[in-house]
Amino acid sequence: MDSIEQVFLAxxxxxxxxxxxLSKIYMDDTLDQEDLYQEMVFQLWRSYGSFKGDSKFSxxxxxxxxxxxxxxxxxxxRKLKAGYLMENHDVADESDHEQKEERLTYFYKAVKELNEIEKAVIFLFLEGLSHREISVQLGISEGNARVKLARTKEKLQEIIKKQGYEF
Known part of the structure; x- marks a missing residue:
């Protein structure tokens, strides 16, 4: 039988x-990302006893x-970082790789201007979570999550337009 530590580590x-x-979203420097990663693992281990299995581990x-x-x-x-939000998220079905990279660059630059909560909302949205799931993750109402997501999307569009690029 697996020990608690083995189950946790798996x-x-x-x-x-x-x-x-998450570490790439919030931290610029690679060493800072590693520190945050370790802090998250530490806090997860500290909190592991409170995980009752009522929801998925993830x-x-x-x-x-x-x-x-x-x-x-x-x-x-520390200086915040937008980071690698769209690892598995297609921006568009573009055949031109350079154009896609340019769009991602503008997107990343825009995300850097968001506050911590807005970054969290957009991260969770890009991870495919529903409004309900976002609300659970952030501890807010579903309606509030819906409004925050809509406002964050609008803010991103405005920031990108100010940068001189439109999607």
Whole structure:
């Protein structure tokens, strides 16, 4: 039978992409990303006893890791980073790779201007979570999640237009 530590480590390994993405979103420097990643794993381990299995492990992990990242950023007052939000998200069915890269560059630059909560909302949206799931992750109402997502999308479009590029 597996020990608690082995089960925890296997679950972390299975869902480590969540932690990598969050660390890249919130931290610029590679070393800072690694520090945040370690802090998220530490906080997940500290909180593991409270995981009752009422939800999927990944759902619980999102919430703990996101809250850890938000606290970590506020505590350290480090420069925020939009990061690699769209790892598995197609921007469009474009055949021209350069144009797609240009669009991603503008998108990343725009995301850097969002606040922590807006980054979290857009990250969760790009991960394919529904309004309801976003609300659970952020501890807000579903209606509030819907409004925050719509406003964040509008804000991103405005920032991108100011940069001189339109999708």
């Amino acid at each position: 679950s972390i390994e299975e869902h480590k992409g969540i932690l990598y993405k 759902t619980w992990m999102y919430r703990v890791a996101l809250n850890t990242a938000l606290v970590y950023v506020k505590k350290d007052q």
